[in-house]
Amino acid sequence: MSVAASAYAGKLTLITGSRRGVGRLMAEHILAQGGRVAGFARGESTIDHPDYHHFQVDIGDPASVQQGFAQLKKVSDTVHIVINNAAVLTSQYAMIMPPAQAQAMLNTNLMGAFMVSREASKMMRKAKWGRIINIGSMAVSLEPIGDSMYAACKAGLATLANVMAKELAPLNVTCNTLGITAIKTDMLAQLPQDKIADVIAGLPLPRFAEPDDIFNVIDFLASERSAYITAQTIYLGGVN
Amino acid sequence: MLNQAAVQEIILQALNNINDERGPDEQLTVGLDTRLFGADAVLDSLSLVSVIVDVEAAVSDAAGRDISLTDDRAMSQSVSPFTDVNALTAYILLLLSEPA
Numbered sequence: 001m002s003v004a005a006s007a008y009a010g011k012l013t014l015i016t017g018s019r020r021g022v023g024r025l026m027a028e029h030i031l032a033q034g035g036r037v038a039g040f041a042r043g044e045s046t047i048d049h050p051d052y053h054h055f056q057v058d059i060g061d062p063a064s065v066q067q068g069f070a071q072l073k074k075v076s077d078t079v080h081i082v083i084n085n086a087a088v089l090t091s092q093y094a095m096i097m098p099p100a101q102a103q104a105m106l107n108t109n110l111m112g113a114f115m116v117s118r119e120a121s122k123m124m125r126k127a128k129w130g131r132i133i134n135i136g137s138m139a140v141s142l143e144p145i146g147d148s149m150y151a152a153c154k155a156g157l158a159t160l161a162n163v164m165a166k167e168l169a170p171l172n173v174t175c176n177t178l179g180i181t182a183i184k185t186d187m188l189a190q191l192p193q194d195k196i197a198d199v200i201a202g203l204p205l206p207r208f209a210e211p212d213d214i215f216n217v218i219d220f221l222a223s224e225r226s227a228y229i230t231a232q233t234i235y236l237g238g239v240n
Numbered sequence: 241m242l243n244q245a246a247v248q249e250i251i252l253q254a255l256n257n258i259n260d261e262r263g264p265d266e267q268l269t270v271g272l273d274t275r276l277f278g279a280d281a282v283l284d285s286l287s288l289v290s291v292i293v294d295v296e297a298a299v300s301d302a303a304g305r306d307i308s309l310t311d312d313r314a315m316s317q318s319v320s321p322f323t324d325v326n327a328l329t330a331y332i333l334l335l336l337s338e339p340a
Contacts, residue, residue, distance in 0.1 A: 171286075
């Protein structure tokens with residue numbers, strides 16, 4: 001059995017934002033490794049697989065998250081791995097950023113991850129095992145113009161993981177953050193391509209991230225052997 | 241609706257769950273006057289959180305409605321609902337006596 005397969009076999013992984021982009025790629029990867037996946041997303045499922053359970057949840061709404069977990073508990077007693085991936089992005093100078101867009105980023109990108117981690121850790125508590133992986137961003141380090149709220153939310157995600165790592169350590173639950181670089185997704189397509197090209201050119205490893213770059217770190221953090229790795233942020237592409 | 245004895249049983253069971261995870265030399269003395277929070281509390285912070293989570297879930301399941309033991313109201317009571325088992329029982333019965 002491969003390292004990746006052993007990380008997911010017999011386990012349920014909850015992925016937020018599983019309909020598209022990086023979330024969908026990760027869901028399909030874990031399903032291919034023989035794991036079960038629960039997906040939280042606002043829209044209907046885009047994944048057709050017998051081991052995939054989809055729940056229509058707006059993670060920016062705490063009540064919706066709690067309803068999602070109530071439904072999830074009907075198919076599983078526990079969640080083993082959580083990947084807080086869902087995010088929305090509006091890139092704009094702060095002076096003209098609509099407050100509603102900024103609030104939406106805060107609700108989904110940070111509060112949503114908090115609520116999902118909160119509810120999942122209650123389930124992990126009984127199993128005395130868990131992995132919480134937050135999907136961060138190179139924006140935390142690069143601090144690009146226009147991404148003030150987005151980068152702040154992603155920085156908050158790492159802090160969220162670090163504090164929860166301490167709270168959940170006695171329960172054998174680790175909490176880490178993967179800071180991803182640009183990968184060709186719908187979200188990236190919203191941004192000016194010249195801006196993206198400049199960012200990529202400035203990376204120590206100047207290329208887009210590939211799905212396998214992300215899978216490699218997720219597999220590592222989710223594995224049994226990573227039980228002694230918590231409160232860490234791992235960046236791709238040489239970002240630090 | 242849950243009565244006093246049923247609520248007490250749920251709380252005592254949550255405390256017994258903590259004992260199940262402890263060694264023989266670390267067992268809590270579980271009773272209606274067991275101190276949950278404050279200077280004389282027998283629970284460490286994570287154990288208290290575990291008891292709250294277990295009790296919230298069990299009461300919500302048994303009553304068929306969600307209750308919250310950690311909202312602003314609970315935290316602002318003049319006498320903490322988490323003082324001991326009796327205080328927590330009284331607070332839960334108060335919540336259950338109100339419309340959902």
